[in-house]
Amino acid sequence: MQAKSKKLIFITILLTGCIITGLISSNDKEKPLAGSSLLQSAQGAVTSKAAQAKTVRVQVSGAVLEPGIYDVPASCRVVEAIAAAGGLTENADSERVNLVRKVRDGMQIRVPVQKAARTSRTQRKNAQATAGYSASSTKKVGSTRAGAEKNNSAVQIVRINSASASELQQLPGIGPALAQRIVETRNSGRFSSVEDLLRVPGIGKAKLAKLRDYVEVD
Template sequence: MRLNEPADEPGVCKETVDADTGEAEPEPVVKPPPARRFDDRLERLQNRLGLSHLNRWVLVTVALLVAAVGLSVTLLSWPDAEPAATAPAAPVEASAAEPQTIIVSVAGAVNEPGIVELEAGARVADAIEAAGGLTEGADPGFLNLARVVADGDLVAVPDAAASGAVAPVPGDDSGGAGSAGGLVNVNVASATELDALNGIGPVLAERIIEYRESNGSFQSLDELSEVSGIGSALLEQLRDQVTL
C-alpha cells in the first residue's frame, strides 16, 4: 500500500505483467491532443526567442493589422472595370435610302396618256417615255425635253394634226411651223412668229417661250395671262391671233 493512499480504499496494482514471461509491461505513452502539441511548440519557440505571453499577443495583433492594411490597399488600388466601348453606329448612306418618287400627268400626243410615277429629278423626256412615248403625229416642237419635272406637273405633247401646224415649204415665206390659217400656235411658235403678233414684242415673245419651257405646253388660251406682261385686255386681243 502506498503511503499517500487513503486507508479506507484498498490498494490497486496498476502495473501489468506479461503472463508468459512474468515481466512488467511498460506503461503506454499517451500522446497529448493536437491543440496541446501546438501550445507546447509555441511555448518552446517563445522560450527560445525570449518572448513573454504579452509580447506574443502583441506580435499577433501587429501581424493582423498589417494583413488588414495590405488587403485594404489592394482593394482600393484595384482598377475599376470600364464599360466596353461601343462602336458608333455607321451612318446610313444616302444611296441606301429609297429614292423619292413624284407623280406627273402626261397628256397629248403620247401612246399611254395619264398619270405616271417617276423618280425625283426626272425630266420631261422621262415622263414621255413612261407614258409610252410619242405618237406618230406628235409634234414636240419647242417642248423642253430636258426640263426637270416636279411633283404634280403636267406634260402636254402637242399633236401636229390637231393643232393644224404645217411644215414650212422651202423658199416659201408665207407661213411658218407655228401658223395655221393665219393663227399662230403658241405652243410651237418661235420667238419671231410670236413677235409678229399684234401687241407682242420681243420681250413678251421670250417670256411666252420661257413660260412654255418651264411649265409645259399651254392647255388653254386663258393660261397666257400667267405670263408676266399679258393682261386681260391683251389676252382678248390675242384670242383672234393664236391657237393651241
C-alpha cells in the first residue's frame, strides 16, 4: 500500500514538472515574437523616412538661366525645380507656368518667354534669313551670268574631222559621252559636211542647229 502511494506521488510530481517546463517554454517563445514586432515597427519607420527623402528627375528648359536635367525632392514644387535651374531669365513669362504644381518623375518644365521678346526674336530671324537669301540669289545670278559670258568667249570654231574629244566638249551641249560618239562615228567615216553630224547618235536637227555656227568640216 505504501509502495502504491509513493508511485502516485512520483507520477504527480513528474506531471507537475512537465507542466511547469511547458509553461516556461511557452513564455520563451513569446518573447522573440514581441521583439520581432518591435523590429518591424523600427523598419517601417526607416522605410517611411527613406520615402520622404526620395528624389525624382525632371527636365527644366526654356527661359531659365541653366536649362538641364535635375534630381529634386519628390515633395518639391515647380518653383523649386526652376530655382535649381538657376531661376528665371529676364524675358521669362512666369504667368504661364503653374509654379505651385508638384513635380513628378520624368516631368518636363518648360518656361516660355514673354510674347514681346518672342516676336522680336522671330522678326530678327526672318530679317537674317531674308538677307541671306538675297545675298545668295545675287551671287548665284552673277556667277551664272559670268559663266555664260566665259563659255561664249571660250567657244571657237571646231573642225569636226580633226578635233579631239576634249576640243569637241567646248561646243555648246556636247558632253564627254557625246564627244566620244562623234569621234567614234568619224573613225568609221569622215564627215563630208556639217549635216553629217546627224549620223552621231544623240545629235538631232535641233542640236545641229545650235552647233552649226561653231563647227566646220576640214
